[in-house]
Amino acid sequence: MNYQIETLNEVVKEIMPLLHLHWEDVALNQDSITLDPNWQVYQELQKMGFLHITTARTDEGALAGYAIYIIQPLLHYKRELGADGDVFWLHPDHRKGSVGIRLLKEAETNMKNLGCTYIVNKTKLHKDVGRIFERLGYNAIERVYAKALH
Numbered sequence: 695m696n697y698q699i700e701t702l703n704e705v706v707k708e709i710m711p712l713l714h715l716h717w718e719d720v721a722l723n724q725d726s727i728t729l730d731p732n733w734q735v736y737q738e739l740q741k742m743g744f745l746h747i748t749t750a751r752t753d754e755g756a757l758a759g760y761a762i763y764i765i766q767p768l769l770h771y772k773r774e775l776g777a778d779g780d781v782f783w784l785h786p787d788h789r790k791g792s793v794g795i796r797l798l799k800e801a802e803t804n805m806k807n808l809g810c811t812y813i814v815n816k817t818k819l820h821k822d823v824g825r826i827f828e829r830l831g832y833n834a835i836e837r838v839y840a841k842a843l844h
Contacts, residue, residue, distance in 0.1 A: 695758065695793050696751045697800040702740050705749060706733065708757040716783040720821045723842045739764060746777065746808065748801035750784065750793060759784035759794070761801035765810060777805040779815040798830060 710731075717729040739745040744766050750759040761782040768776040782801070784794045798815070805813050815832065817823045824834060 695788070695796065696753065697797060698749060698751070699804055700747050700749045702733075702736055702745060702747065705747060705757060705760070709760060712757060712760070712783065712785060713781075715785065716781065719783070719786075720818050722818075722820070726842060726844055746801075746804065748797065748804050750788070750797045750800075752788075758788045759797050761797055763801065763805060763813070765805070765808060768812060771812075774811045775809050776812040776814065777808075777810040779813070782815065795826065795830070798826070802830070 746763045748761045752758050762780040763777040765777050768774045
């Protein structure tokens with residue numbers, strides 16, 4: 695497996711099929727909320743230097759997974775640059791060995807090299823991978839609640 699930084703323009707065509715599988719795998723309320731990424735906003739974030747994508751590709755070059763972060767000065771700590779995990783996912787065919795751990799570690803290294811002093815990753819409670827984050831040295835800091843309003 696190969697891990698690298700890529701731009702949205704480089705991965706956008708390949709990522710949509712994986713995003714759809716990702717959505718089917720983890721999204722709640724699929725009967726009322728459809729997957730429809732706002733590519734225009736992602737493009738704007740990329741232009742501003744706020745979007746960061748670390749990918750995992752097979753030796754043949756196929757996209758196997760991604761870790762996408764939004765990087766910006768923290769609102770409560772403006773001198774600190776933070777990386778907020780937008781989405782991360784690894785195709786089930788590649789969830790063996792240390793592939794997922796290596797993807798997250800590579801993304802973390804990339805965030806640090808970009809000057810980030812803080813990184814946040816989230817996990818779904820119904821697909822909890824918190825033990826992986828704890829293994830990587832993360833601490834659980836809060837619980838997020840959501841409610842569909844339609």
